[in-house]
Amino acid sequence: MQTTFSPEQLRDPLVARSNRILRSCVHCGFCTATCPTYQVLGDELDSPRGRIYLIKDMLESGRPADEKTVRHIDRCLSCLACMTTCPSGVHYMHLVDHAREHIEKTYRRPLPDRALRWLLARILPYPGRFRLALAGAKLARPFRALMPGRLRAMVDLAPAKIAGPGxxxxxxxxxxxxxxxxxxxxxxxxxxxxxxxxxxxxxxxxxxxxxxxxxxxxxxxxxxxxxxxxxxxxxxxxxxxxxxxxxxxxxxxxxxxxxxxxxxxxxxxxxxxxxxxxxxxxxxxxxxxxxxxxxxxxxxEEIGLQDPAAPALRVTYHSACSLQHGQQVKEAPKLLLKAAGFQVKEPRDPHLCCGSAGTYNLMQPEIAGELKARKLATLAETAPQVIAAGNIGCMMQLGQGAGVPVVHTAQLLDWATGGPVPASLAAAGLDRRHAAE
CATH class of the missing domain: 3.40.50 (Rossmann fold)
Structure with a gap:
């Protein structure tokens, strides 16, 4: 991709980096095939290739972000499936991060959007504040039907039991x-x-x-x-x-x-x-x-499991995007679960996002809800007794509707090597006496 940044613009390290990323893109469109939002919305501007054009135009012109650009960048999950697919090695993650920083500096969002983002930034990174917010959300649950989509999504996040400091x-x-x-x-x-x-x-x-x-x-x-x-x-x-x-x-x-x-x-x-x-x-x-x-x-995986003795439960492994695409860790969790003794399944289209994506399911609840429904359908096809994942966001997203326990891979490995049965499995009656049917 040709770019036209001025020498003065390129003296900014962020611009220089984005210029290199943009120039590595060859417009092939392979990324559209694996982009969850493009699959749901069918709009080229909601694909990585489309967003790259929007970012290029915004940064080259040096103009403030406009509503159209912000709308399509906001819809990006940062699942990074495009980076796994890209044959040219386009580092989309760093490019979209730069775009978001530019948007934050140059675009004044509508008041409800500003308020939500301010609230999330002041609550989620702080466990004490988050616990208080979850308690409030739990109390508000009887009134969820009267709430707008974003507020309802926040209320739905609250677990049945809120843990105190440990x-x-x-x-x-x-x-x-x-x-x-x-x-x-x-x-x-x-x-x-x-x-x-x-x-x-x-x-x-x-x-x-x-x-x-x-x-x-x-x-x-x-x-x-x-x-x-x-x-x-x-x-x-x-x-x-x-x-x-x-x-x-x-x-x-x-x-x-x-x-x-x-x-x-x-x-x-x-x-x-x-x-x-x-x-x-x-x-x-x-x-x-x-x-x-x-x-x-x-x-x-480096250490190896000591004397694993797991029951032969059917465990469907959900690969979090941040693990399989962001870190390129794809096989280790499945191999460990198999070595522990579980019967490991994987859903169809495992590369697609479940819609959690950090705060995405709170800020884009409609798209996140559609991605969640699609992911739950592919998980259900494997007839799991347990779903394993390596990310709390995915666990919370899928736990609302999975119909079976959703637990962390580490919890299953702990159980298989001598730890206690995870509480959600015990509640479902899936202890060491139960094997896959």
Whole structure:
């Protein structure tokens, strides 16, 4: 793709990077075949190729974002299926991130949109605030039919049981069981702590059982993804910088063998920290952290499961977009579940998004609802007893309508290697006495 940025424009590192990305695009359109929003809406401007043209025009002209461009960029899930498909290696993720930052700086959204984004940025990255918001949403549920779509989507997010602060919310070091083979930092996340803290508890049990000393570093918090995808660069970089400093302190102290992440949306962002801090004084530490970042499935594949003894349940694996496309981790979770003893299935069109996509199901509930219905239909075709996923957003999205327990891959691996049965499986009667029918 030809570009016409001026020499003055190209002195901006963000523009120079976007110029390189744009010039790598050859207009082939392969990305349209795997773009969920294009499949739902059928509009070229709601495909990666169409959005690339809109972004190019906006950035080259140096003009403020307009309503049309904002509408189509907002509809992008950032599922990154286009990057997996692209034969030319177009780094769409960095391009759309730049576009969102430009939109945030130059476009004044309607008041309801501004208010929602402000609210989400002030609540979701903070577990204490999020718990209070979930409690309020739970109380408002009887009135959901009277609410507009976005507010109704927020109310639907609230789980039946809201967990309070847990023992893993504070900085600490949890010793390995037996000889220490690795020392790892665990990212405990933000929204996940409020929505399902048992995921972190299962991850710690799994890691310590396999010889890992687990560090929950002082000063660690939200990865920054939630605000990053809203174009709020200053807020997202502040969150990311706090994590970089927290983990760099551990690296410079007793050292770390890995930074373990069990929320794949966070993992995609942490692995990009080196890029986010390019040219910043924190760049060197950010690159050290990013190089050590591992999804829990990646690390467990390296370690190997000790004496797994899972029941032969039919487990359908849902591959989160941020894991399969953002991190290119596709086989490790399935191989681990099979090695544990589960009967692993995969749905048709596994590359397509479920519609969660961070805050997407709150900001674009109609499109997210259609993608959810399509994903649930393909999952149901496999007749699962359990659905496994590696991202809390996907779990919450699919849990409303799946008809079977939706649990984290780490919870199943913990159970298979000596941990407790996940609560949702026990409630469904799927304990060790039950095998696949």
């Amino acid at each position: 023992p893993l919310d504070r900085p600490q070091t949890i010793p390995a069981q037996g000889a220490r083979l690795r020392r790892v930092a665990l990212m405990t996340g933000c929204a996940q702590k409020a929505l399902d803290p048992e995921i972190n508890a299962a991850t710690v049990r799994l890691l310590t059982r396999h010889g890992c000393e687990v560090v929950i570093a002082k000063g660690m918090g939200c990865c920054g993804a939630l605000t990053h995808h809203m174009g709020k660069a200053a807020e997202s970089h502040a969150s990311a910088a706090a994590n970089v400093r927290a983990w760099a302190a551990e690296l410079d102290g007793e050292g770390l063998d890995a930074v373990v992440i069990n929320t794949s949306g966070c993992g995609t962002t942490v692995k990009d920290y080196g890029h986010m801090f390019a040219g910043d004084p924190l760049e060197a530490d950010a690159r050290r952290v990013a190089a050590l970042a591992r999804d829990i499935s990646e690390l467990m």
